[in-house]
Amino acid sequence: MTLTAEANHATASDRIVFDGIGKHYTRDGDHLQVLDDCSFTVEPGEFVSVIGPSGCGKTTLLNMAAGFTSPDDGSVRVGSAVVDGPHPSRGVVFQQYAIFGWLTVAKNIEYGLTLRANRRPKAERKDVVQRYLDLMGLERFASAYPKELSGGMRQRVAIARAYATDPRVLLMDEPFAALDAQTRERMQELLHETQLSERRTALFITHSVEEAIFLSNRVVVLSARPTDVREVVDVAIPAPRSAETRLSPQFVELRRHLEELLRSESVERVR
Numbered sequence: 175m176t177l178t179a180e181a182n183h184a185t186a187s188d189r190i191v192f193d194g195i196g197k198h199y200t201r202d203g204d205h206l207q208v209l210d211d212c213s214f215t216v217e218p219g220e221f222v223s224v225i226g227p228s229g230c231g232k233t234t235l236l237n238m239a240a241g242f243t244s245p246d247d248g249s250v251r252v253g254s255a256v257v258d259g260p261h262p263s264r265g266v267v268f269q270q271y272a273i274f275g276w277l278t279v280a281k282n283i284e285y286g287l288t289l290r291a292n293r294r295p296k297a298e299r300k301d302v303v304q305r306y307l308d309l310m311g312l313e314r315f316a317s318a319y320p321k322e323l324s325g326g327m328r329q330r331v332a333i334a335r336a337y338a339t340d341p342r343v344l345l346m347d348e349p350f351a352a353l354d355a356q357t358r359e360r361m362q363e364l365l366h367e368t369q370l371s372e373r374r375t376a377l378f379i380t381h382s383v384e385e386a387i388f389l390s391n392r393v394v395v396l397s398a399r400p401t402d403v404r405e406v407v408d409v410a411i412p413a414p415r416s417a418e419t420r421l422s423p424q425f426v427e428l429r430r431h432l433e434e435l436l437r438s439e440s441v442e443r444v445r
């Protein structure tokens with residue numbers, strides 16, 4: 175099996191297009207041009223990671239797709255619609271555990287399905303919650319509260335909650351950055367397995383080259399600021415991927431190539 179974008183859920187209306195994005199911030203009265211004519215596409219059902227030098231604007235791009243911030247130039251489109259604000263059709267997972275401490279695991283997963291914009295009948299909600307408890311290995315923790323869970327488990331709840339609302343696209347901003355190395359690898363494997371069964375259109379921000387390769391169909395490498403796309407790399411490694419995949423010559427060669435690209439961008443920046 176390959177990790178191609180033959181979508182289960184995804185349709186052409188789930189394509190994410192970053193088209194000629196420009197964005198600046200004003201800091202201490204100075205103009206900081208972060209993004210400059212940055213363009214790339216996430217095809218329906220595709221999992222795309224974005225990597226780039228520190229501070230190059232990765233989170234800014236994800237926030238634009240989420241509708242939390244808008245570009246100065248260009249546009250972000252999901253399908254034919256220009257993103258102009260948050261919408262439940264775009265699920266977001268952050269680095270911090272953005273789950274509710276006063277709700278059980280099951281209630282956290284169910285939460286989005288109880289909101290007016292996305293309300294489902296009770297029986298359907300129960301099925302959806304069960305499905306994502308199973309997929310994320312949380313069956314035994316359905317009635318636990320977040321404070322009783324490890325960091326990795328809390329992130330599983332956050333991911334399950336994002337999937338449960340059946341979003342057209344998933345936007346994930348370094349969701350595993352705060353986890354220890356072993357938990358992080360296990361989480362990557364879980365997310366990879368989930369992606370194989372769900373085939374959502376997903377945009378994933380990370381600082382980890384290895385994580386990007388392991389999870390993705392393609393990796394977008396951003397340049398140093400003012401940022402545009404330095405290279406888009408295809409990850410033609412068959413799925414399902416496993417711990418051994420990380421040791422394969424193809425994986426190691428891709429990692430070397432991407433690390434070299436990042437290094438050259440960082441060097442250019444400090445010059």
Ligand SMILES: Nc1ncnc2c1ncn2[C@@H]1O[C@H](COP(=O)(O)OP(=O)(O)OP(=O)(O)O)[C@@H](O)[C@H]1O
Pocket residue numbers: 199200201208226227228229230231232233234235
């Ligand atoms: N609201 C803001 N006001 C001023 N500057 C900002 C704002 N948001 C981001 N920046 C600056 O814009 C640049 C890009 O930020 P962003 O968080 O998008 O980059 P990033 O690539 O995700 O960063 P990191 O690699 O540290 O995760 C950074 O220099 C950041 O300090």
